[in-house]
Amino acid sequence: MLDRRQFLKLGGATAFATLFGGCDKVQSRLIPFVIPPENYTLGEALWYASVCGQCPAGCGVVVRVSEGRAKKVEGNPLHPVNRGKLCARGQAALQALYHPERLSRPMKLSGARGSGAYTPVSWEEALSLLMGPLKKGKAEAPGSLLMVSEPMRGHAGLVAGRFMKAFGSKHRVAWDPFGPDAMLSANAAVYGVRDLPEHDLANARYLLSFSGDFLETGISPVHYAREYGRMRGDRETIRGKVVHFGPRLSMTATAADLFLPCAPGTEGFVALGIAHVMVRDRLTAASSAAGRLADDLGAYSPEEVEKKTGVHAHDIAAVAEEFARNQPGLAVAGTGAATGPDGAFHCAAVALLNVLAGNVGTPGGVSFPDRAQAFAKYGAEAALLAPSPESGYGGMRAALEKMRGGAFRMAILSGATNPAFTLPPSLKFNEALSKVPFVVAFASFLDETTSLADLVLPVPTALEAWGDDLAPVGHAGAITLCQPVVEPLHDTRSMPDVLIAAAKELGGEPAKALPWSSFRECIEKAYGGPGGEMEKALQRGGFFGESSSSRSASRTGSVAFPKAAERPIDGDPKAFPLALHLYPSLTLYDGRGANLPWLQEMPDPISTAVWRNWVEVNPKTAAGLGLAEGDGVTVTSPSGKITAHVAFNPGIAPDVAAMPLGQGHTRYGKYANGRGENPITLLPAGEMYALQATRVALAKTKLSTTLARTGNPEGQWKVKNMM
Amino acid sequence: MKHTWAMAIDLDRCTGCGACVVACNAENNIPVIGEAEAGKNRLMHWIRVNRYWEGEYPEAQAVYLPIPCMQCERAPCELVCPVYATYHNEDGLNAMVYNRCIGTRYCANNCPYSVRVFNWYDYKWEKPLDEQLSPDLTVRSRGVMEKCTFCIQRIRRAKETAAEEGREIRDGEVVPACVQTCPPGAMLFGDLADPHSEITRKLKDPRRFRLMEHLGTEPRVVYLKRQKGAGR
Structure with a gap:
């Protein structure tokens, strides 16, 4: 029997054990909060401004940080x-930041090149592995260093550019598969400015889009989507x-x-058809003044254009008239028009419409703010901080040629543009890179390119690094500042940081060119350091007050007439009946x-997959080929063959x-691998990086996979019943 | 003060870009289910963008319809819950009490908008992806129904802040994650009880309509029809 006294004794002992039994354990789950870290209050979130590094548009972000995460x-x-x-x-x-497959420490190759077998090493060892070939190269053949990166903006570009120059190599290639080369050369021809235009959608009354993709993947999708919303609904x-x-x-x-489908690769002809009507009927002041274009435009009457493009002549005439009547109006060309073999022609023809409408440098029209002005104090080096947004395809091809010739002893790879994945395989990037004796990659993830390196150095993501940025459009010269919004998750060092350290160790020229102790110091020196203007700017996310003067488009009076080159795309139309649109x-x-x-x-907005x-086809075409939705097909081009679902x-x-x-x-981790095949393998390796460059044939095949589509779970609805 | 939260979705501005979907994923701890489960139509998204085809080539057109929970005034889901797990809260929102839910899925069956999603499994966040999880919400476990809450955690926070400062919630002070991020500004959120709020004004637009109005569910999400042509 348990009497009252025993019960109390037992109870007391149990209580004692419970209370103090845990004393020897190290608390791992609860946070002892005697002295909390700086800026750390449980349940209170903090917001840090930085830049979004997920694409080159350079949007400003604020990140909610709670308990250091x-x-x-x-x-x-x-x-x-x-x-x-x-x-x-x-x-x-966020998922890039907290990705389970992020590289957390330096790794050196432990198997054959490209085998993907790596052993983790310390930063000291990694840096000594890096410095060996660097020092040797600097002493013996400085021109044998190659750097392949994505276009680097701001002071990261300055550090990389200065490093290469001081090292003595001019082989720096910036690769961006969607670099708007065609648009740049068209703008140079039509407006006399080799730069990206700023389209003032919000104040436009009429917008002609020629395969435009400004709402999804264009130069600055969020900026233009917002402008589009304002264009639709913000005016009374x-x-x-x-x-x-x-x-x-x-x-x-x-x-x-209004969506008017035209034949693939004919956007420019539609634009010239509209230009024809505008000049012929003297629809605007500028088009009446451009009478001398009448001869050139003579061949592009709406009837002629209809034959070529499949757009009805009366539609072209009606759109031309509406466009001229509803000014200010804009004409924009998108990736689909710009990335054909004849992209520069299409872009120039579209740009001509803006000139004919008289909308260059006016509200609701096209303007060319001087972006590099933000970095004017750097003089000739400003181009390193505000590089041209070109794709760098020419430079890439030249570099590949030199790699094969054994001109390079060492290559530095960086950036997310993944040339081994985004270049047509017939260019043989992998094979060329294997001719380079030592390859070092700065990366957050192993991918098709970085897994070809001898040494992989982990870098922080945009949310963990210092830096600055100048967005391609929509900013009026504003500089965005990046700061680490959280403590770096892994043992990472940014590429500029490593280059600065390497320059120090090389001594001489490189050390003089990069006189900072870290990249953070470089940024702080450039913007006045902590305490001053920079601190306020960091809180706001950058320097936004300034406005830059707009460069005038110099050549609008005597615009050159865009000439169609009629470069046919790859593949015999009989064997390959469909044009491939990537x-x-x-x-x-x-x-x-x-x-x-x-x-x-x-879910994708069009296919809901x-x-x-997948490969998108018209249901009528599919019926002719005996294809049903979701069927497996082989997609065959003269250059390659892949499978996909319809x-x-x-x-x-x-x-x-x-x-x-x-x-x-x-080779991009478990979430990315094995999800279909890369359509770039269908492309030929031409003079230009052209996505609309080949024809294909489809044939039904059996696939072991199925295409998961998430279209309307309510199934039975028709949109008419709902609205 | 009593609130009447409402959302307006202007289809004339919506581009179907799906920014709302991923913003909601991030805000509300929504699990990723993988390809196999997605193929069974079990996506856990609280807001989806429906795409409907209209017409045939060359006149074919797509219509986008972002569909969050309609927060019906007369909600069909509430009536059938045997355990009172889904109920009408003080602001008129359809709230879920996850702890009460026994997973009968009657509510999903009775929802004409198919906005309720069910946790078929205990979904895992592989480390360190779990670091991103919002501390304001639970991670729901297997066998529990869930759905859009109009970001109730943001509403609660705004109420607390307002109460601390001894004032009413200002118009525009609280917005759900989808509305906040919508690039073309197609979504608007506010309090219909406030006669001067932007949404009260916006919903006087003759373009307004509600999904399946004939069912009499009185949704709190109101759509504005797409327009045609230049000018108004």
Whole structure:
């Protein structure tokens, strides 16, 4: 029997044991909060401004940080590019930060090159592995160093550029698969400015989109989506109208009031047809004054254009008249028009419409702010901080040629543009790189390119690093500042930091060119350091007050007439009946987003497919080929053959097959690998990086996979019943 | 003060870009289910963007319809819950009590908008992806129904801040994650009880309509029809 006294004794002992039994254990789950870390209050979130590094648009973000962890990325309301808005890719920056497959420490190759077998090493060992070949190269053949990166903006570009110059090598290639080369050369020809235009959508009344993709994957999708919203609904009495020409009903095309499908690769002819009507009927002051173009435009009457493009002559005439009547109006060309073999012609023809409408340098029109002005104090070096957004394809090809010739002893790779994945395989990037004796890669993830390196150095993501940025459009010269919003998760060092340290160790010229102790110091010196202006700017996200003077488009009076070169695309139309239309994926962009589960699981707006890629065909074309939705097909071009699933797009031209880029990874981690095949393997390796460069044939085949589509779970609905 | 939260979605501005979907994923600890489960139509997204085809080539057109929970005034889901796990809260929102839910899925069956999603498994966040999880919300376990809450955690926070400062919630002070991020500004959120709020004004637009109005569910999400042509 347990009496009262015993019960109390036992109870006391138990209580004692419970109370003090835990004393010898180290608390691992509860946070002892006697002296909390700086800026750390339980339950209270803090917000840090930085830049979104998920694509080159350079949107400003604010990151919600709670208990030292980034919880959510949101648009920075003060940032001129995106004003508080952010796209799906930007939101997913968090998953890149906390990705389970992120490289957490330096790794050196432990097997054959390309085998993917690496052993982790310390930073000391990694740096000594890096410095050996660097020192030897500097002493013996400084010109044998190659750097392949994505276009680097801000002081990161300055550090990389100065490093290469001081090292004595001029082989620096910046590769961006969606670099708007065609648009740049068209702008140089038509406006006399080799730069990206700023389209003032918000104040336009009429927008002509020629395969435009400004709402999804263009130069600055969030900026232009916001402007598009303002164009539609922010004015009391005006609603901007959008007309879209193109071979495919894309997400941007569905936003248009009128979608007029044209044959693939004929966007420029439609534009010239509209120009013809504008000049012939003297519809605007500028087009009446451009009478001397009448001869050149003579061959592009709407009837002639109809034969070539399939757009009805009366539609062309009606759109021309509406465009001229509803001024200010804009004409924009998108990736689909710019990345054909004849892209520069298409872009120039579209740009001509802006000139004929008299909308260059006016509100609701096209302007050319002087971007490099923000870095004017650097003089000739300003081009390192605000590089031209070109793709660098020419430089890449030349570099590959030299690699094969054994000109390089060492290559430095960096950036997310993944040339082994985004270049046509016939260029043989992998093989060329294998001729370089020592390859070092700066990366957050192993991918098709970085897994070819001898030494992989882990870098912080954009949310963990110092830096600055100058967005390509929408900013009026504003500089964005980046700061680490959280403590770096892994033992990472940024590429500029490593280059600065390497320069110090090399001594001499390089050490003089990079006189800072760290990249952070470089940024602080450039912007006045802590305490001053920079601290305020860091809180706001950058220097936004300044406005830059707009460069005048110098040559609008005597514009050259764009000449069509008529470069046929690859493949015999008999054997390969469909033109292949490749487009950047809304979620995966050039493929860099493919390892982020949120993006893989976001349904595509057109096909509603997730986790896998597909080929879009018109249901009528598919019926002719005996294909049903979801069927497996082989897609064959003269250059390659892949398989994919069929997805119907009733708004795609019947002679076109379209595929999104971004899937088809083989070495980008478990979320990205094995989700279809890479459509870039279908492309020939031409003079230009052309995505619309080949014809294909489709044939039914059996695939072991299925295409998961998430279209309307309510199934039985028709949109008419709901609205 | 009593609130009548409502959302307006302007289809004339919506581009179908899906930024709302991923913003919601990040805000509300929504699990990633993988390809196999997605193929069974089990996506856990609280907001989806439906795409409908209209017409045939060359007049084919797509219509986008972002669909969060409609937060119906007369909600069909609430009536059928045997355990009172889904109920009408003080602001008129359809709230879920996860701890009460026994997973009958009657509510999902009765929802004409198919916005309720069910946790078929205990979904895992591989480390360190779990570092991103919002501390304001639970991670739901297997066998529990869940759905859009109009970001109730943000509403609660705004109420607390306002109460601390001894004032009413200001118009525009609280917005769900989807509305906040929407690039073209197609979504608007506010309090219909406030006669001067932006949403009260916006919903006087003759373009307004609600999904399946004939069912009499009185949704709190109101759509504005797409327009055609230049001018108004």
